[in-house]
Amino acid sequence: MMLLTDIEKHVTPLSRTEKWQLIKDVQEMLMREEVSELQHLSKSGVTYPLFTPVGLEEGAVKLQHYIQEGKL
């Protein structure tokens, strides 16, 4: 197994372009691993319910006002 310090020795001499390309490649590698992990947690073709309704912030502000105004 290569240590991070060993990797750094190999990366340092690379050109800027090659370093940016390396970052891009590693980023894509990470994305593939994340997607793979998500796919592992779920099954294809199965419906998964959404638990948290989005967009309730405006209502929450109004609810907070009702509480503060002692209307509840």
Add this chain to the structure above:
Amino acid sequence: MNTQRFSYTPMPPFSGGMPVVHVELAHGSSSLTTPALTDSGAAMNLLPFECGEQLGFIWEEQRLSLPMGGLLPDAKAFAVPVTLTLEPFPPIELAFAWVDVSQAKIRVLLGQINFFQHFKVTFTAYEQHFEISSRPA
């Protein structure tokens, strides 16, 4: 601070569990026991329509309307006061958004306004448990 540990509840087909607690909700002389999701992503507490009816609320008499958006754009909601009991904590009065959406579509949610203003919740999903503490006096 009083702290209680709870286990995640399995919810197939989802491979992980969900942080669900069993609570008693009460209003006047009516009460019900129901599972409720401690949902840090929910902006407010939600009460499905049937639960509100069981607690004796009358839809036509409600005046404190709440705007709903996002995934519930056509839903109507009113603010209602509900006494929540979550053992081993003492009962506490919370504000819920009572929505005209069936419990078949939406569960009881304990959200930021105002469950999370009264309780500290620490999720440890990778160990499938979470802890709830009452807010210090």
